[in-house]
Amino acid sequence: MSRRNSIVVTALVLPLALAPTAAHAGGKTGDGASLGDAQGSRQGKNITVETKVRTTVNGGTAGSGRTGNLSSADSSWTPPACWYEPAFSPKEIEATVKAWRSINGLPFLGSIGDFVGDMLDQRYKEGKPYKDYNLDKQGEGMFWAAAVNPNRKDDPEAMACDKPPFWVDNGQTPAEPLAVSPQILAEYAYDELPVPDTEIAMAPAGATKVNLPTWIWLDKAKFKKISVTASLPGTGLSATTTAEPVSLHIDPGTGDAQTYPASGDCEINGDGSIGEPYAAGKADDTPPCGVTYLRASAADGAYPLQATVTWKISWTSTTGEGGNLPEGTFGATQDVTVQEIQSVNR
Template sequence: MRKVTGRITASVTATLVLAGLPASAYAIGPGGTGKGGSETDSSGAGQIHAETKVQTTVNGRTSTAKTGTLYSADSNWTPPACWYEPAFSPKELKKSVGNLRKYNPFGLGNMVADMYDGYYKDGKPYEDYNLDKQGEGMFWAGVVNPNREDDPEATSCDKAPFWVDKADTPDEPLALSPEILAEYAYDELPVPGTEIEAAPAGKSTVNLPTWIWLNKAKFKKVSVTASLPGTGLSATTTAEPVSLHIDPGTEDADTFPASGNCRINADGSIGEAYAKGKSKDTPPCGVNFLRATDASAAYELKATITWKISWTSTTGEGDDLPDGTYGSTQDVTVQEIQSINR
């Protein structure tokens, strides 16, 4: 299985110290090894990272050639930029705080470590990092969706790491759940490119339909399963292609069908390949350009596949997610023929 390594990191700041509480903006976590650890970076501040332990498979396989990322057809919805998940045991937490003292510019490492000790060691609200509860639960921490590290919302999981007893569900909307796993899997769906086949190839001709189609081998259902090892918790998100939308890149064109939405055929193909003798026929999927392109420009023909998205989980929960879209653009040159014998 592939292990993703999203992380929350930041430099030590006066704001953190003055707050008097740990903040996952200066994140504590087990690091890439899952055994605790800290790092330094070019900013000159020691850092401790919390990384997601969520793993994904694609159609049951551990790797795939990911050619594109789906965009939600609902502009008001995106997969989560961060969430909370079981990050480390009491021993791992204590070791991570101790590692802060190994990198101590201007005494900041000790200062921050002392702050964490006051919170997790001295009974405010924890005592001795909950070492007496080792094996009875985990500290949960915020982690970043590795596909959305640049999203402003990636810093919103800013609660200090908090204790959750084994088998309990934290009262936190962004706590890892089957739905969040499904939404993360949405981000991991590998969709094929949408470079279309067209006839005539190369240059199209004014008032002569251009046939458009896509190979059936490319467009099949694809599923991604996201799981949290050791918990039995997983969710599977499935994408199924449902239509191709053609945007000719100019208002001086007619599309077939008129909506520009070409259906998916029963065999998974889209449209119909052009064959000799069909030049006077109307293509099931295509475009008729009404004006030639300028000598120095081309029309940007865009082909966008819409995918229907649904999910299931090991808990029995499941639902639909917003449709996803993925498209590509290619240049089309259109030539003028003064007299066309049809």
């Protein structure tokens, strides 16, 4: 990023905190639009705005207890940390420059207002590259700015969107890979999927015995398909990302154990459940999903059994685009106490 662009971008940020007029946080421009959502990055090199993308949960987790967010099963892929979206009208850019010029004479600031105002005017007023803030195009487009995924604001990749606000006509798609799109919305919705906490049911519950099969299962009413729709108001762009549970992986927390199946991967049943609840008379049966511990846990300890559900992820959009995203996982750890079977010699 050039030093000149860095100054221009910082100049767009600072008046939101310093200027006493329309650019105050929460202030309004002449056309009633808010400038209060803009903020500077940690390095002060780019302008970011609070995203206007809105999400809606469809289906599933109401009343099901705690929820969490998925981790990508593909370690090389993560949802986007930032993107560009419509942010400022011409009048808002003009108001920002006026706000800067109004701070001249304030303590410790001197004539910095005119200096920064001149820098902004070079870009947005004097034809380099914009003329008169594009006021003649009011209503015909917007200046797009960087928006940071609120779930990933501490991700270094959030700094990848380092361009100062740029103009886009209504109905046009900017030649910018990180410009908001149905797929970016779908990937953002991935981060918003509230999957249920992976708390498995076990029998026997609490403590189990060495060489005694422990049955494990998940409630079909709790683990079911869920989706999130992400939309950007005023653009017609919308995408729905759907997560569907496909399997449960059991890691018993020790090498001295045997899982069922041997892989530890319990596939989902036709009715949507995973595994099978234990019932009387099945003591000698092999559980379809479970574990047998071969050694007792320490007297004052337990084995950390980890149960991880894998979710298949797909997406659709208002433009007809769609496809699959990397599978997601979400798990939890439960302590399992394993005791020796006591016997009495007569």
